[in-house]
Amino acid sequence: MSLSNVGLCWFRQDLRVTDNPALTRALQQHTQVLCLYVHEHPDDPDPPASLWWQQQALQDLADQLQGQLLYRTGDIQQNLQQIITEYSISAVYWNRLYDPTSIARDTILKTWLGEQSIQVYSFPGQLLFEPWELLKQDGSPYRVFTPFYKACLAQGLSDRVIPAPDLNRLVSVPDPGAQITHDSPAAAWAQAFGDQWDPRRQTGWNRLAEFIAQDMPVYHKARDIPAADQVSRLAPYLHAGQLSVREVVAATRDQPGADTFVRQLVWREFAHYVLYHWPHTLDQPMDNRYVHFPWRTDPVALRAWQCGQTGIPLVDAGMRQLWQTGYLHNRLRMVVASLLCKHLLLDWRAGAAWFMYTLLDADLANNTLGWQWVAGSGVDAAPYFRIFNPVSQGERFDADGTYVRRWVPELAALPNRWIQQPWAAPTELLTAHGVQLGDDYPQPIVELAAGRRAALAAWEQMKALAASALIKRS
DNA sequence: TTTTGAGTTGTTCGA
DNA sequence: GTCGAACAACTCAAA
Numbered sequence: 001m002s003l004s005n006v007g008l009c010w011f012r013q014d015l016r017v018t019d020n021p022a023l024t025r026a027l028q029q030h031t032q033v034l035c036l037y038v039h040e041h042p043d044d045p046d047p048p049a050s051l052w053w054q055q056q057a058l059q060d061l062a063d064q065l066q067g068q069l070l071y072r073t074g075d076i077q078q079n080l081q082q083i084i085t086e087y088s089i090s091a092v093y094w095n096r097l098y099d100p101t102s103i104a105r106d107t108i109l110k111t112w113l114g115e116q117s118i119q120v121y122s123f124p125g126q127l128l129f130e131p132w133e134l135l136k137q138d139g140s141p142y143r144v145f146t147p148f149y150k151a152c153l154a155q156g157l158s159d160r161v162i163p164a165p166d167l168n169r170l171v172s173v174p175d176p177g178a179q180i181t182h183d184s185p186a187a188a189w190a191q192a193f194g195d196q197w198d199p200r201r202q203t204g205w206n207r208l209a210e211f212i213a214q215d216m217p218v219y220h221k222a223r224d225i226p227a228a229d230q231v232s233r234l235a236p237y238l239h240a241g242q243l244s245v246r247e248v249v250a251a252t253r254d255q256p257g258a259d260t261f262v263r264q265l266v267w268r269e270f271a272h273y274v275l276y277h278w279p280h281t282l283d284q285p286m287d288n289r290y291v292h293f294p295w296r297t298d299p300v301a302l303r304a305w306q307c308g309q310t311g312i313p314l315v316d317a318g319m320r321q322l323w324q325t326g327y328l329h330n331r332l333r334m335v336v337a338s339l340l341c342k343h344l345l346l347d348w349r350a351g352a353a354w355f356m357y358t359l360l361d362a363d364l365a366n367n368t369l370g371w372q373w374v375a376g377s378g379v380d381a382a383p384y385f386r387i388f389n390p391v392s393q394g395e396r397f398d399a400d401g402t403y404v405r406r407w408v409p410e411l412a413a414l415p416n417r418w419i420q421q422p423w424a425a426p427t428e429l430l431t432a433h434g435v436q437l438g439d440d441y442p443q444p445i446v447e448l449a450a451g452r453r454a455a456l457a458a459w460e461q462m463k464a465l466a467a468s469a470l471i472k473r474s
Numbered sequence: 475t476t477t478t479g480a481g482t483t484g485t486t487c488g489a
Numbered sequence: 490g491t492c493g494a495a496c497a498a499c500t501c502a503a504a
Contacts, residue, residue, distance in 0.1 A: 136501075144500050146481055224483080267482080287499095334483060373482085385496045386484045393484090452485080456496090463497085478504080489492090 005030050006171060007091050008083065011037045011069075012102070014095040014125045014241035015061040016201060018164040021123035022093040027165045034087050034171040035069045037061075039182060042073040047183050049326045050239070050362040052190045055182040056199035057240040064201070065167060067176030077109065084118060087171060092118060095125030095241075098272050099364050100279035128157055128245055128269050131276035141277040144380045148273070149266050157262065159250035193360060196325045197236070204237035208251055216257035223260075226318075226329040227402035232261065233327070235361035238268070245269070271369035274379050282368055283349055285377035292465035293377070294458050295347040304445050305340055306354055308407075311442035313420055314394040315339050317407035324407075326360035331397055337374040338388035343451030345458055348375035376459075384459045387452050394420035410441050 007030035009023045015037075017023065026033045037058060044051070062069040072079045083089065092113055097106070110120045124130050134151050135141055142148035184190055215222065215230040222230035237243045245265055252258040278286060285291060304310050308319035318332030328336070333355075340351045352371040356362045372378025376386075398404055401419035405412040411419060413433040418425035422435060423444050430437060437443050 142501080144481065147501055150502090263482085289498095331483075338484095380481075380500085382483080383497070385486095388483090389485065459497095476504100478502100480502095481500085485496090487493105487495090489494100 004088065005032065006087050006089050007033045007093060008080075008087070008089045009033055009035050010080075010092060010094045011035060011061065012094060012097060012241075013239070014244075015057045016242050016244065017061075017064050017167065019125070019161045019244040019247050020095065021125050021162060022095045022121070024162050024165045025121060025123065026091075026093040027167075027169060029091065030169075032169050032171050034083070034089065034173070035065055036079075036083065037069060037071050038076050038079050039071070039073045040076055042183055044183055047185050048357045048362060049185055049189065049193065049360050050236075050356075051182065052184050052193050053197070053199050053236050053326075053360045054240060055180055055184055057201075057242055058180045058182070060200045060242070062176075062180060065170060068167075068170040068173050069176075070173045071180050076105065077112065080109070080113070084116070089118065091121065093121050093123070096122045096130075097126060098131055098276040100275070100282065103276075103279075125244065126241065127272055128152065128249065128265075129155065129273075131273045134273070141273065142270075145267065145270055148270050149263065152266050152269065157249050159246055159253055161244070161247050161250050192324055193326050196327070197360065199236065199240070199242075201237070201242040204234060204243050207237075208232070208234060208243065208248060212252055212255050216252065216255060216261055219257045220260040224331055224397050226331055227398055227400075227406070229329070231330065235363070235366075236327075239361045239363045267369075268363075268366055271363075271365040274369055275365040278379070281372060281378065282364070285375075286372060286379050287377045287381065289462055289466035290375070290377035292469060293375075293462045294345070294465075296345045298344070298346060301344050301445060302340075302346055302350055304442070305336070305344065305346070305351075309442050310339070310446075311423070311437075311444035312339065312390050312446075312448075313404045313408050313411055313422065314390040314398065317404045320407045322355075322358050326358065328355075328359065331393070333370060334374060335388050335390055335393050337371060338386075339390060339446075339451075341371075341375045342387045342455035343446045343448065345454060348372065348377070385456070387455055389448055389452070391421045391448065408441070411435060 007026040009026045014020055014022070058071070070083070097103070113120050129152065134148065134155065142151065211232045218230060222228050234243060234248065238245060245268065248265065249262060252261055274281065305319060308316040308323065310316055315336050318328055318336045321332065322328040337351055340346050341348050348371040352367055355367050369378060373381050376382055376384050394404065399416070401416050404419050411422060414422060414425070414435065418429065422430060422441065423437060435441060
């Protein structure tokens, strides 16, 4: 096989052919293009749920490339070195990522490739705006969502989508029909995902059309009702880059309800923007005072939360939905996170790690922003006094208990009056409906009013500690 | 330059 | 039962 003028398109979180600037440009510049994916950390003994999605998405991408996707595992630099020689690569193309680990890696690779006279071209593919494009008048980055959102709208949300290129000049790879082999989460766990989700791009695209027609017109209200499930469910497709955010914006443009939905897409944008400008927020609070927050360590409570055994029905329903489906409705993400950080005073980073492990859409930037928001330590965070009461939330957003009954079947027989707070129900009523608290269903792990007071007290304590630390320093 | 008002997602208390 | 106020501190943009 003679190869000349070969470009390498390195796929990362852009597992698509349409609206893929790196792939399109590589095909414009080269007579032949090699498509590559490298799974950098194989042999993870306990892979997260999102690896299941990634594996399926890769297989789907390989199908779209008529099998011509070179799949490798292990160190990226070593793989590139070998591939460059083997395939006579003269230039490398990729779409940019904005998390600190990827930036550090890509920077090193760019220098290293340059030293070998290999051209490197990187492109904007993951976001609507490059994070350094949107700044305040004074040249510094936005810290508040709404001004950021307005700035995005003022710039105009691009809906220019690059059509799928002609793929008949891809380099043939050995064994193109081979399955993408990947370490995947435990078989039984993955099985449950397969029952719920189809990670192929076309399915995501179909879901988008369905969402726009059926759900987006009422999205502003219905998105808060977890049982209604009238949300897009596109996050995993967006995270893997099977759909580009520009495609989604373009499809929703001028359709009823688009404003509210696009605002959510801008939140995704803001999350990546914040992580780019303040990479330390990955595990450090944006608000310095929170360095002094008195987080507790309580593995038993953390485990109860993870397993959906807190004895608080709405929270347990959410945590079970998360574990069983790799997905959690947005409102429940807030409710369960608030219970962990506020009532239980457990470190948001423990909750964030669990979400990253269990969510099929596990996205570092979105997850970090969300948790810091709930904890109160982040950019434009929830005020300290906003403590979600899972009973009130249940009565407001799951008034007929549909969602709780779906995921906490042991309580299904209880009347609406008590479904959100079985501990308050008369014992004889519980007995009559076959519920023995502490036996069929746990006693609540925390008394909600006391937990709220403890959270407010912890906040006062943090303030005092932060103030005295400030005095000591000055 | 200074001031002002608003800022994703809530709860409780008291009138 | 309903309703408004209070709950910090800071950022940002417009007036």
